[in-house]
Amino acid sequence: MSTPSPRASRRQTPTGSASRWPQMRKLAALLALVASPAAATGLEIDVAGQSNGTIRIDLLEDVAPGHVEQITALAREGAYDGVVFHRVIDGFMAQTGDVEFGREGGDVSMAGMGGSERDDLDAEFSDIPFERGTVGMARSQDPNSANSQFFIMFAPGDFLNGQYTVVGQVTEGLDVLDAIKRGEGPNGAVVGAPDVMSEVRVTE
Template sequence: MRNLVLSSILALAASPALAVGLDIDVEGEANGTIHIELFEDTAPAHVERLTMLAEQGAYDDVVFHRVIEGFMAQTGDVEYGRMGGDMSMAGMGGSDMADLPAEFSDERSFQRGTVGMARSQSPDSANSQFFIMFEPAPHLDGQYTIVGEVTEGLDVLDAIKRGEGPNGAVIGQPDVMADVTVTE
């Protein structure tokens, strides 16, 4: 009996934990689903924030407000970035929760499909906004919290409407995260 219990414990310890992720249904110029695996091991507070907001429906109908060709697509402004609202402030807001302390990792690098947390000048100012990389950007390593990576839907990411100018502001009808759900 003791050996059976011990072998069951060892089998559980050896089995991989369920990975938490997000499915983002995108509508607009891009149509489809982007699946993101979240890095609970290196950014637990940020993963908790993203999944909490997704479970509350806070990301539903939030636009990609800043999209820079060859760099990244930014979204997640749950305060000012909702489709149908006054888009003049999109990118300036966050959630009603406190900003998060940075969770930088030497183990991960900004590659194509990496998801990072957007912030202001303070490293400890990430809140609800995040960005997804079109191309590698190693100059961001150690500067922004890496929270996950796209494992499916890079073609959908590539089709997101691009912004204009050096800041990548999307003019006209932006693409939108129509529905964001937490996966395991």
């Protein structure tokens, strides 16, 4: 999904009304704030399998508004419910969120290759470091390819800083995160039945 580019407008301000436009714009902005629904502030992820419990995440709307909007929309649709942790590397991170190929009970051999029906997102890189419990958006080699998959850090990963979009931070449930079934080999692919996000809820 590309960022809309600004366009130069040739339309002129109506004669005699220029002084009123700033006030009207301020009023419109205030009305929009009043009418807007409360912004999503987090996710609750119920984990089932080898690990059982709930991971609570604070989302960073101010840092990555486009990514937060996308993942909360998917969560509200129930798209994440029943999606497995398909790639889990001990001492590094647990990856999930492939709503296309990562559903529990299906053939998850393709998990990690898919996304959602929504557009890919332009990168929203920041100076927030990847620490234990940081939530980042997975992507391909194209920086603007994040879609639905995300990962949660077991430990700091400074080499990711500024290279992947940070969307949140775990506030509760690090013990649940630590108990997620690990994968095997350098790629961390989970053999057998992976742990699953049984339900993902948006908190306000």
